[in-house]
Amino acid sequence: xxxxxxxxxxxxxxxxxxxxxxxxxxxxxxxxxxxxxxxxxxxxxxxxxxxxxxxxxxxxxxxxxxxxxxxxxxxxxxxxxxxxxxxxxxxxxxxxxxxxxxxxxxxxxxxxxxxxxxxxxxxxxxxxxxxxxxxxxxxxxxxxxxxxxxxxxxxxxxxxxxxxxxxxxxxxxxxxxxxxxxxxxxxxxxxxxxxxxxxxxxxxxxxxxxxxxxxxxxxxxxxxxxxxxxxxxxxxxxxxxxxxxxxxxxxxxxxxxxxxxxxxxxxxxxxxxxxxxxxxxxxxxxxxxxxxxxxxxxxxxxxxxxxxxxxxxxxxxxxxxxxxxxxxxxxxxxxxxxxxxxxxxxxxxx
Amino acid sequence: xxxxxxxxxxxxxxxxxxxxxxxxxxxxxxxxxxxxxxxxxxxxxxxxxxxxxxxxxxxxxxxxxxxxxxxxxxxxxxxxxxxxxxxxxxxxxxxxxxxxxxxxxxxxxxxxxxxxxxxxxxxxxxxxxxxxxxxxxxxxxxxxxxxxxxxxxxxxxxxxxxxxxxxxxxxxxxxxxxxxxxxxxxxxxxxxxxxxxxxxxxxxxxxxxxxxxxxxxxxxxxxxxxxxxxxxxxxxxxxxxx
Numbered sequence: 001x002x003x004x005x006x007x008x009x010x011x012x013x014x015x016x017x018x019x020x021x022x023x024x025x026x027x028x029x030x031x032x033x034x035x036x037x038x039x040x041x042x043x044x045x046x047x048x049x050x051x052x053x054x055x056x057x058x059x060x061x062x063x064x065x066x067x068x069x070x071x072x073x074x075x076x077x078x079x080x081x082x083x084x085x086x087x088x089x090x091x092x093x094x095x096x097x098x099x100x101x102x103x104x105x106x107x108x109x110x111x112x113x114x115x116x117x118x119x120x121x122x123x124x125x126x127x128x129x130x131x132x133x134x135x136x137x138x139x140x141x142x143x144x145x146x147x148x149x150x151x152x153x154x155x156x157x158x159x160x161x162x163x164x165x166x167x168x169x170x171x172x173x174x175x176x177x178x179x180x181x182x183x184x185x186x187x188x189x190x191x192x193x194x195x196x197x198x199x200x201x202x203x204x205x206x207x208x209x210x211x212x213x214x215x216x217x218x219x220x221x222x223x224x225x226x227x228x229x230x231x232x233x234x235x236x237x238x239x240x241x242x243x244x245x246x247x248x249x250x251x252x253x254x255x256x257x258x259x260x261x262x263x264x265x266x267x268x269x270x271x272x273x274x275x276x277x278x279x280x281x282x283x284x285x286x287x288x289x290x291x292x293x294x295x296x297x298x299x300x301x302x303x304x305x306x307x308x309x310x311x312x313x314x315x316x317x318x319x320x321x322x323x324x325x326x327x328x329x330x331x332x333x334x335x336x337x338x339x340x341x342x343x344x345x346x347x348x349x350x
Numbered sequence: 351x352x353x354x355x356x357x358x359x360x361x362x363x364x365x366x367x368x369x370x371x372x373x374x375x376x377x378x379x380x381x382x383x384x385x386x387x388x389x390x391x392x393x394x395x396x397x398x399x400x401x402x403x404x405x406x407x408x409x410x411x412x413x414x415x416x417x418x419x420x421x422x423x424x425x426x427x428x429x430x431x432x433x434x435x436x437x438x439x440x441x442x443x444x445x446x447x448x449x450x451x452x453x454x455x456x457x458x459x460x461x462x463x464x465x466x467x468x469x470x471x472x473x474x475x476x477x478x479x480x481x482x483x484x485x486x487x488x489x490x491x492x493x494x495x496x497x498x499x500x501x502x503x504x505x506x507x508x509x510x511x512x513x514x515x516x517x518x519x520x521x522x523x524x525x526x527x528x529x530x531x532x533x534x535x536x537x538x539x540x541x542x543x544x545x546x547x548x549x550x551x552x553x554x555x556x557x558x559x560x561x562x563x564x565x566x567x568x569x570x571x572x573x574x575x576x577x578x579x580x581x582x583x584x585x586x587x588x589x590x591x592x
Contacts, residue, residue, distance in 0.1 A: 024381075031381040061511050063518065066540060076540035077533055083465075128467045136524050136533060137517040140474045146467035181384055188388055196395040196472045203477030204420045217478030220564035222501050223523035233570035303516035 030184075034177035037159030038319035041113070043186055044157040046311035047148045048110030050304040051123055054145060055104050055130075057303070067137045068096045068130055077134075084129040091133055099126045110152065113162020120152035141305040147189055148308060155182030186315040187260070191253050193309070198250030205243075212243040224300045242295070249288050256285050256316070282316060289313065387468075390459035395470035398452045399445035403473075407529055409438060412481040412563075483526035483559035483581060485513065489545060489552040498549070509544065526559050531582065534559075538584040546591035558583040 058064055069075035070091040079091040088095045103126030109119035124146055131142040156178040158164040165174045204210035205217060216239040219229040232239055259281035262273045290313075293306035314322060402408045409415075418434040418441075425432055432440075456463075463469045487499040487508065498508035501522065512518055525534035538557040545555045562578035569575060 024378075027385070028377050028381040031384050032377045057515065058517065061515050063512055063515055066512070067517055071536070077536040124467050136521045136530070139516055139520050140472070143467070143469045143471055146469070150467050181380075185384065185387065188391065192391055192395045192470060193472055196397060196470065197474050200397050200473050200476050203417055204424065205478050209424045210420065214475070214478050216567065217480060217564050218475050221479050221482045221523075222484045223479075223482060223519050225502065227502060230565065230570045230575075233565075233567035236567040301514065301516050301519060 031181045033180040035180045035183075036175045036319040036323070037156060037178040038161065038173075038322050039183050039315045039317060040155050040157040040178065040186075041159065041161040042314035042322070043148070043183075043311050044110055044113065044116060044152055044155075045161065046307060046314075047145070047152060048107050048112075050307045050311060051107035051127070051145060051149070052104065052111065053304045053307065054127075054141070055100060055107065059100065059104075064096060064100060065093075068100075068133045069093060075134075079133050082129055082132045084125060085133060096130070096133075099129050102126050103130070113158040114164050114167075116158040116162070116164070117153055117156075120149050120157075124149040124153060139303050139305065141303055141308050144193060144305075145308050148186075148311060151182055151186055151189065154185065155179070157182070183315045186312055187257055190309075190312040190316070191257055193312075194250045194253040198247060198253070201247060201250070206247045208244075212240040212247075215239045215243040215246065219299060224302055226299055226301055229299070242292075245288060246292060249285065249292070253285070255281060260316070286313060286316060390462050391468060391470055393456055393459055394463050394468065395472060396452055397473075398449045400449055402527075402529070404442075404446060404449060405529060406442075408527065409442065411527065413477065413479050416480055417477060478564070479523075480564050481561055482523070482564065483561040484578070485522050485525075486556075486558050486560055487541060487545070488556040488558075489549050490554040490556070491549070491552050495556060498545070508548070526561065526581075528582075534582060535584060538586065542586040542588060543591050546588040549588075550592065552588055554585055554587050556583065556585045 058067060065074040066076060068079070068091060070079045071077055073092050075091065080086065081091050085091055085095060085099075088098070103123050106119040106123035106126065109115050110123065127142065127146050127149065131138050131146070159176045159178045160174045161172060166172050168174075201214070203214060205214035206212070216232055216236055219225055219232055219239070259276055259279070262276040266273065266277055290310070293310055296302060297306045317325075409418075415434065418438050422432050422434045422437045425437070484501040485499065486497060486501075487506075488495045488497045497503075497506045499510070499513060500506040501513065513522075521533075521537065524530045525537060541557055542555050545552060558580050559582045560578040561581045563576045565575050
């Protein structure tokens with residue numbers, strides 16, 4: 001009698017490990033998935049263009065000396081810099097010029113899609129060195145841009161929509177499969193960005209107790225406003241609505257990966273899964289995000305923050321969803337052209 | 351127990367005919383590294399009170415004091431009797447302990463953040479600054495002072511392509527706070543050199559921050575906009591800068 005009992009007890013104690021091993025195998029399988037590189041290619045293109053804008057605007061405004069040179073070389077205060085700047089010899093015109101130049105070239109390579117991994121690594125280190133030189137001139141988009149660049153080091157992001165694809169296959173697009181896990185990391189980064197930004201919003205003005213007045217007052221600050229924003233007083237209830245939506249939208253972003261997981265595992269069934277899959281959760285969150293970032297771009301001057309963030313959005317969609325969406329757009333445009341041709345109207349050049 | 355991978359049909363990679371030991375282990379190593387990356391990102395993103403947020407002087411700013419007052423009133427109304435000074439003391443102590451604990455938790459992943467750029471500082475628009483300041487630059491010419499640059503002005507736009515840039519706005523936002531007075535002074539010196547280049551006839555430059563309380567919607571509607579007050583005025587001669 002004692003032996004079978006011992007075996008049963010041994011089996012019971014083994015069960016948690018079996019479940020853990022099963023989870024681990026599921027995780028390994030998920031991280032081993034491969035898919036076309038469309039989502040990551042779009043992430044690369046917008047990130048590369050944002051990098052060019054972030055640095056190009058500083059060069060165009062002749063702000064490199066003010067922002068990143070030591071006071072001994074034309075700057076306004078003493079700058080030490082991180083390990084790379086110190087190793088290269090300090091915040092001198094030659095060192096800073098090399099960092100700016102190499103990062104701009106890397107941004108160009110990323111945008112067109114050649115040598116993307118080395119380019120992303122050069123840009124990561126270049127931007128990290130530059131943006132930690134003078135933290136007073138740093139913006140919140142700097143760490144996000146560097147995060148994006150590091151994810152592009154990890155990803156095979158030039159499989160399609162790239163010059164590399166064109167040179168190798170004679171066309172701009174390809175269905176060559178790439179690892180899907182960098183796209184998952186992009187989603188994780190976006191969720192972390194929004195959720196923790198929401199958690200940081202501890203001011204009473206963001207909450208019902210403060211009358212949801214945060215956006216109205218933030219837009220009155222001269223530091224970020226594009227121009228005089230006192231006119232917002234006449235649409236104050238709209239700013240309150242915007243505050244409430246922004247706050248709740250940011251805090252609840254973990255719902256998005258949950259919904260994506262439910263959709264990916266739709267074949268497993270279950271009431272919760274089928275309910276979640278009937279709700280347009282991703283579409284709602286993406287739509288609010290697009291409206292919010294458009295409003296930020298129109299009303300505020302915060303550099304390329306919105307573009308860097310919106311570069312993450314294509315990765316919320318599986319490549320075949322993006323391809324299907326693009327086909328629909330093209331088909332709709334094609335049917336409009338056909339209608340115009342029937343009416344004898346000239347076709348659009350696009 | 352046999353570990354097997356469940357790979358979906360549409361995403362199955364072609365397996366090598368005779369995978370080496372390393373090739374068999376790699377998916378597990380990769381999955382572990384990805385999990386470590388995610389843990390690092392989350393640990394680094396947890397809100398803390400680092401930097402300026404743990405400066406006692408920063409907590410004396412009118413914006414912070416108004417926040418504490420508002421929270422103290424709200425908590426008292428909910429039955430948790432407190433006042434702004436007690437709340438400030440309690441929150442400051444909790445914030446300090448929390449930040450120290452987080453520093454310990456983050457220590458193993460700090461090099462990953464610092465050397466590969468995986469920093470996660472998402473303190474964006476934490477609170478509206480109710481007492482901001484605007485930069486004013488004036489020059490003295492023929493004994494008369496006149497403005498040449500006023501932040502967000504359509505009239506006084508000297509070097510606006512520089513002063514309006516997001517990075518310079520970021521600097522000026524900080525320099526409205528007292529704790530940055532040394533850097534503000536250094537920036538004023540930089541402005542003086544540029545003024546000396548662009549206005550050869552000017553004898554002095556005056557750089558100041560005009561602070562104000564942002565108006566409530568009711569104040570805007572009734573036209574009772576709060577008046578600004580001049581802070582941090584620096585006057586610099588220009589002769590020896592030419």
